[in-house]
Amino acid sequence: MSKKPYRTLDARPNSESLVKPGELVDVIEVTPLTLNDRRIYNQLLENAWDAIDKPVSHVIQKSMLRGSHNSNDRVGESIERLMSAIVKVEVVWDGEPAVERVQLLGGNVETVRSDGLIEYEIPARLRKIISNSTVFARLQREIMFALSSKYALTLYEIVQKRGNLRWRSSENFSVDDLRGILGVPKGKLTNWSNLKLRAIEPAIAEVNALSDYMVAIDPIKTGRRVTHVELRWWKKDGEGQGAAERALKFSSVGRKAKAQEQEENVQVPVAPSIKPRPAWLEKRGDALKTETYETARLRHPGYDIYYIEGQWRDWSAGMEPPKDPDRAFLAYIRKFAEANPI
Structure with missing residues (x-):
């Protein structure tokens, strides 16, 4: 029985970090947003997280979105841009890759008081995308604001x-x-x-x-x-x-x-074209030839060759050492890539 994939909604924000669905990271902006818009949107997602896949309204204090600014004007302007923003999200529809165009933010109400509240909604189609998400980014709050x-x-x-x-x-x-x-x-x-x-x-x-x-x-x-x-x-x-x-x-x-x-x-x-060999791998055996790592990277772009070298060394532990370790590793990474396509 195949293991059920980990859902993005199962990930929890904490005092240091927040969670953003992967589908909302690699979006193509039809309507460009500002740095402040992006920060505010991440905060709106975090605030709604416990019920973000449900057809309910969410409430947040304006002061939480204001940052270091004393005025709420920027918050209101960002909310309006987010309401009008349309993004293209890569999804799978009826088993086929597709592009879905969605609004980032639904209707909302802002109280006039400077210390008041904003009530907002997550659009229905976006709720569905988030509900089906299995990949996410964990963002450190301090870095996001820096x-x-x-x-x-x-x-x-x-x-x-x-x-x-x-x-x-x-x-x-x-x-x-x-x-x-x-x-x-x-x-x-x-x-x-x-x-x-x-x-x-x-x-x-x-x-x-x-x-x-x-x-x-x-x-x-x-x-x-x-x-x-x-x-x-x-x-x-x-x-x-x-x-x-x-x-x-x-x-x-x-x-x-x-x-x-x-x-x-x-x-x-x-x-450098090849990142430094990590210290933990030095304990597993001597490094291979530089050209071996270069060849592995060129033949299998996108794979972490040092992680796979670690897998290879674990797999071959206890066996008779290969006469040509460089050639043996290249054969192993080829089979690994075939079994684990990306």
Whole structure:
């Protein structure tokens, strides 16, 4: 009997983090949103979480959405943009992949008092998507409020959705899809160099400075034109996570300067073609040849080759050592990829 998949609704927010359905991470924005809009929407989802799949109204204090601003004007403007926002979500309909267009927020009532309440609804079609969700991103509240651009927040959510995948550490996107997911307005940053300079590189610098992951986005050309990108991510070691925690304690000005400093000092490509071999794997045996890792990555893009090496070493423990371990590993990862397609 197959194991029932873990539902997103079974995940619980806590004092440090909130949960966002994966279907609402990789959305294509038809109506671009601001950084403040995205933060407020994440808070509205969290506030409604206990009954988010039910046809009920939810209530939240405006002060919880206001952040450091004294005025409620920005909250009202964000609510109106979220009401009018339409996003495209990839779903499965009658067993076939499909695109569903939904509104992010339904009708609502805002009391006039500055310390008043907002009553709001989650649209019916969106409730169904959330109810069926089995993939989610866990967002650290402190990081969400520390990131200073909507592109950085979106990239952070993209990586948080994928970071815990055991044998996957990269994914390819078309440039058009990446622009849509980041929410780049139509007619803006139309060529790759501008998109990279104004949106991608600053977002990478912030996520690398403040989150638990390192991220790299490498261009892929078709002919002379960049048509796709490869997104790669890997967990920071203890020292890297400590540096991120310290960076979060800086003032907002200090955080921005820290991110800019990283961006200046770490130019694209942000990461080596192969991430460093983790310390836990060193105890399992000597490293293979560098070209073996490169070959494995080229033949099987998207898989975490070090995780699979660990599986291989566990599987072969107690057996007679192979005469050619590099060739044996490449044979193992081929069979692993066939059995675990992504």
